[in-house]
Amino acid sequence: MAQAQGFGRRYIKAFLKGFFVAIPVTVTFLDRVACVARVEGASMQPSLNPGGRQASDVVLLNHWSIRNYDVQRGDIVSLVSPRNPEQKIIKRVIALEGDIIKTIGYKKKYVKIPHGHIWVEGDHHGHSFDSNAFGPVSLGLLHARATHILWPPQRWQKLQSMLPPERKPLQREQE
Amino acid sequence: MFRNVLGKTFRFLGYTVQYGCIAHCAFEYLGGIVVCSGPSMEPTIQNSDIVFSENLSRHLYCIRKGDIVIVKSPNDPKSNICKRVIGLEGDKVCTSNPSDFLKSHSYVPKGHVWLEGDNLRNSTDSRCYGPVPYGLIRGRICFKVSLMLS
Numbered sequence: 486m487a488q489a490q491g492f493g494r495r496y497i498k499a500f501l502k503g504f505f506v507a508i509p510v511t512v513t514f515l516d517r518v519a520c521v522a523r524v525e526g527a528s529m530q531p532s533l534n535p536g537g538r539q540a541s542d543v544v545l546l547n548h549w550s551i552r553n554y555d556v557q558r559g560d561i562v563s564l565v566s567p568r569n570p571e572q573k574i575i576k577r578v579i580a581l582e583g584d585i586i587k588t589i590g591y592k593k594k595y596v597k598i599p600h601g602h603i604w605v606e607g608d609h610h611g612h613s614f615d616s617n618a619f620g621p622v623s624l625g626l627l628h629a630r631a632t633h634i635l636w637p638p639q640r641w642q643k644l645q646s647m648l649p650p651e652r653k654p655l656q657r658e659q660e
Numbered sequence: 661m662f663r664n665v666l667g668k669t670f671r672f673l674g675y676t677v678q679y680g681c682i683a684h685c686a687f688e689y690l691g692g693i694v695v696c697s698g699p700s701m702e703p704t705i706q707n708s709d710i711v712f713s714e715n716l717s718r719h720l721y722c723i724r725k726g727d728i729v730i731v732k733s734p735n736d737p738k739s740n741i742c743k744r745v746i747g748l749e750g751d752k753v754c755t756s757n758p759s760d761f762l763k764s765h766s767y768v769p770k771g772h773v774w775l776e777g778d779n780l781r782n783s784t785d786s787r788c789y790g791p792v793p794y795g796l797i798r799g800r801i802c803f804k805v806s807l808m809l810s
Binding site (some may be wrong): 505506508509510512513514516517553554565567568571572580583596599600601603622623625626627 | 680681682733736737738769770771772777793797
């Protein structure tokens, strides 16, 4: 009888320890440090998802590197969609605040990026719902930077921060 | 002796990490105390008032028209602003100043909200920087903490 009580108490103690230690630490890690996500759609072809629906890439998302909203032109980032807050989109940063760029299909031909905003585009122009549709996005919507492709194993690689030469800004903000 | 100190340091770090993570989860998914500054929400919220903001509504997407919300500033992601939701997506809002003779209206785009301060004469809000994406909302203010000073 005493032994069963001892086991019950140990079980409760282990359960509470797990609840108050493991869950907050895991949740904080996934929210603040890094997490993993599967990419869907063709908007970033050929960099991500070149195989289409058959083989979706799984990428490593790094929250820690953007904790100060420090992004560079050419980074692949994930952000909360301005049109649908329940969805995250993954695109490449083309221009930072103060840059003047030429747009592809936006309502204005030349745009100066306002303070605190960035311009994102998918690599697959024409098949991408990006800043050419909804304009500059606020830096506050930034979610994470995609650093590596983790799956499938034959596509294991570090994602390069590369700005396509034809999408370079016409005028950069002077530091 | 050295091992004792090392053990104590690691245990201290362990507790710090554990309580830091619990604090992050509590603020992110439940709520926390916030100090508001500025005159843009007078008379509802005065300068340096202490309020309690609950952060569960934004995860459940049930922010309503008329709620006072804390939002990441669209022009400066490191600072927060505190305003009232005047219109949700699809609503018709008046974008002109009260002093203008001709009123102009527009519809709030999908996925955005229209924010205005209660102190309309002294508030930079959506009338200045346009509709704000819903994803920038941090939490909803549910009550004000008033301290009785005798």
